[in-house]
Amino acid sequence: MSKDMGKVPEGFEELPEGLGFTDVLRPVYRRIDPDKKELRLGMYVQAQHGNMIGICHGGVLMTLADIAAAQSVHFARDELAGSPTISLNFDFVSAAREGDWIEAHTELVELKRLFAFASGTIRCGDKVITRYSGTIYTPDHEGFDANIKKIARLHGREA
DSSP: OOOOOSOOOTTOEEOOSOOGGGGGGOSOEEEEETTTTEEEEEEEOOGGGBOTTSBBOHHHHHHHHHHHHHHHHHHHHTOOOOOOEEEEEEEEOSOOBTTOEEEEEEEEEEEOSSEEEEEEEEEETTEEEEEEEEEEEOOSSSTTOTTHHHHHHHHTOOO
């Protein structure tokens, strides 16, 4: 695994270890703005994130977007909960390369009774790398909350 490629932008902190599949992206950083109920995720594209043609693997981008969309829904609901993704759609617009800092920005969250809809972009500076939109299940029961402590750690909170 290579080291961080540069200085992490101000306001971002590294996600803790032990968050399940999220750990494969490490190091991943978050910036939380509780006033806006916004979570941004960022990372440097490193060698282990690349594909055989030398750009950031689509699976890395999809994983980052999935986490950002679901966590943005949690912030909008102001609730820590297990909320599985029902669908996630992508448009790969451009490429990110090793050394690039990329950020997931969920720009729209719409809440319904049992589902939420989220959409956003992953950017490298002003350049859009990926557009995403998804449907997140927001159950009204505790069946998905077995790992609530991990969910709280992703938000930088205590369960």
